[in-house]
Amino acid sequence: MTAPARTRTPDDLIRAEGPVLAHNYHPLPVVVARAEGTWVEDVEGNRYLDMLAGYSALNFGHRHPALVEAAHRQLDQLTLTSRAFHNDRLAEFAERLTALTGLDMVLPMNTGAEAVESGIKVARKWAYDVKGVPAGQATIVVAAENFHGRTTTIVSFSTDETARAGFGPFTPGFRIVPYNDLAALEEAVDETTAAVLIEPVQGEAGVIIPDDGYLAGVRELTRRKGCLFIADEIQSGLGRTGRTLAVEHEDVVPDVLLLGKALGGGIVPVSAVVARREVLGVLHPGEHGSTFGGNPLAAAVGTAVVELLETGEFQRRAAELGVVLRDGLTELVGKGVTAFRSRGLWAGVDVDPALGTGREISERLMREGILVKDTHGSTIRLAPPLTITAQELRSALAALEKVLA
Structure with a gap:
């Protein structure tokens, strides 16, 4: 025994x-x-x-007392419905998170890797439905030394052999350029590009901070080239760098924001894709989902997290x-x-x-x-x-x- x-x-x-x-x-x-x-x-x-x-x-x-209290209170009421039904906590969570980030819509998920995978799917769907990229040809540009998770799709565009070796065949559709190199990014983006996906600060690589103007340059380039800017703020966001979001150090608003980790307050896994309405609006019922994504317990804790951040x-x-x-x-x-x-x-x-x-x-x-x-x-x-x-x-x-x- x-x-x-x-x-x-x-x-x-x-x-x-x-x-x-x-x-x-x-x-x-x-x-x-x-x-x-x-x-x-x-x-x-x-x-x-x-x-x-x-x-x-x-x-x-x-x-944290406020987060534990929110969790306890919700545990006594309702923990899970799946998204087959509405629950009474999800709307407030989405309303407050969009207000905090300055974006329009939320796709609630659980883990950071799920948020990244969801962001990739949304970007590809947007490329086909809105940009007009031919079916099956969408590309996403990423940065070398990135860390976005360890699912099979994500390790397909990792440059860390520890994460990659032994897990092929790899998912196509990604182009890797050096981080903090706008010229290389410019060259990689073309008419098939759905999005540029980067970390505003590369955490796993050793807290690598780009030069001043890099994030603003990415924003300008993606807008000019007609593709999405996806900022992975799963580690850098929600107060860590002295701002709500690390992109705020350059007054940049991405098209798509990926959040996780601190969003669950260290209590439950909570992640989210937060984006402009015309981007997340490409999803229709049945095209993406998660049984636990947006569950009442996660929404209650996530709302309490947002409430802490609202004070500054x-x-x-x-x-x-x-x-x-x-x-x-x-x-x-x-x-x-x-x-x-x-x-x-x-x-x-x-x-x-x-x-x-x-x-x-x-x-x-x-x-x-x-x-x-x-x-x-x-x-x-x-x-x-x-x-x-x-x-x-x-x-x-x-x-x-x-x-x-």
Whole structure:
């Protein structure tokens, strides 16, 4: 008989996963049992400052009171109807999300990858129905080093061989150009192009921030060439960079916006395609769907998330504390940090490879009570909950300085 989790040591629990879980992740050796705000606690009672925030799914921290209350309240009423029927929570969620983003319509889904897949389908349908691209010939232009998910279609246009190798044959219809290169983008877009799909900040690649004017250039080019601009803000959106959306740093409004992660408040998976009416209007009953997409529990939590963002408090916190993060990392350049890139409360930190890989640095920080995650090579990413305090942030930076020394 399997022993209850509370009677098993962290090592027991980690070993127990091996035979029964697919090995598609390589977690740090910490077994989290409880969490609140910016802190998590393992099964032995050790506390850690969470500097990853679930890859931005926990922008509002663990178990934010307003989000937990919204979930509890809805759990007592209604959790799922499927989209075969209307529910009383979905309209408000869509109304408030469109108002927050400045767009017109919402296609509710569950995971980030579902939002990307849905955005691809919508763009192709728009290309055939509205732009007049011949059937089966629509193309979508994407950026190298992208990360949009790991479904078979999405890995078809990934340049990360870890995500691609062994999963072919790949879905056609995508053109890959260098990120932050408007000339290459111009050359790739033609009369068959349905959309340009990019991350305003490339997260998995190491928090890569494009040059000033790049996003505005993408917007101008797509408008001039008559194709859609799809912005994947699944990680960068909803307050992370100091604005509601990362595209707002250049006052850009895309045709299609992909949201996820923080939209579910760290409680339930919630994602959405948000777009102009003439784009999402190409969908008709039966052409796309999701049993759980737009379920009442997700809509209630998503509405509470939007309500938090409507105040602007979290965007301001990310901007103000982003200065603390940037200044602290600047002090570490030359002291084990070779370079970094940051926007709001999000940073990719390149560590001197002589001091260890990103994984090794993450393990050392874990032993200091700080949880981060590596990306590639000797790069780690920092993305704490937007509820973090300046003191907590400085303590994390002090821990980083200690492990690098």
